[in-house]
Amino acid sequence: MQKPKMQEIKAFVPAKNFETSLAFYQDLGFEVVFSEDGYAHLKYAQCSFMLQEFYVADHTNNFMMHILVDDVGIWYEFIISSGIAEKYQVRLTAIVEQPYGMRDFTLTDPSGVLWFIGQNMDTCDNA
Numbered sequence: 317m318q319k320p321k322m323q324e325i326k327a328f329v330p331a332k333n334f335e336t337s338l339a340f341y342q343d344l345g346f347e348v349v350f351s352e353d354g355y356a357h358l359k360y361a362q363c364s365f366m367l368q369e370f371y372v373a374d375h376t377n378n379f380m381m382h383i384l385v386d387d388v389g390i391w392y393e394f395i396i397s398s399g400i401a402e403k404y405q406v407r408l409t410a411i412v413e414q415p416y417g418m419r420d421f422t423l424t425d426p427s428g429v430l431w432f433i434g435q436n437m438d439t440c441d442n443a
Contacts, residue, residue: 326357327365330376332427334369340404340426341367344395371427380430388419388435395423413437 331337338356342348346358354369363383385391392411395401400423401408407424414420420434 324364327381328368328370329365329381329425329429330370330372330379330427331367332371332376334367336404336426337367340400340406343398343400343403373428377428379428380432382432382434385433385435386439388421388433391433392421 329337334354334356338348338351338358341358344360346360349357349359349364351357356367358365358367365381383391388411395408400406404426406426407422409422411419411421414434417437418434419437420432423431423433425431
């Protein structure tokens with residue numbers, strides 16, 4: 317029997333305040349492909365997710381996403397220089413070399429979703 321093919325998997329990211337979260341992700345560089353009735357399809361290059369107007373504190377505060385990038389330092393500097401953390405009053409951590417082989421940092425979105433933004437250490441210049 318032939319195995320069925322899959323195109324992609326998209327997470328539905330919760331938003332406490334949909335408009336604020338939508339603006340936050342646009343400031344990070346995501347493009348709004350579609351937005352209607354409390355749902356938005358957000359895309360950055362070949363990566364995408366669905367933002368949904370849905371909020372349950374226990375769920376949202378335990379929801380995590382991961383972005384694998386080519387250069388974590390460039391992303392970190394972009395976020396620092398853009399002032400996104402201050403504008404949205406969200407938490408941004410320093411870059412850390414992790415025992416699991418990544419250099420990463422975290423950024424919490426306005427709803428409390430925790431985003432890990434990281435680079436494999438074997439692709440780092442100084443790893």
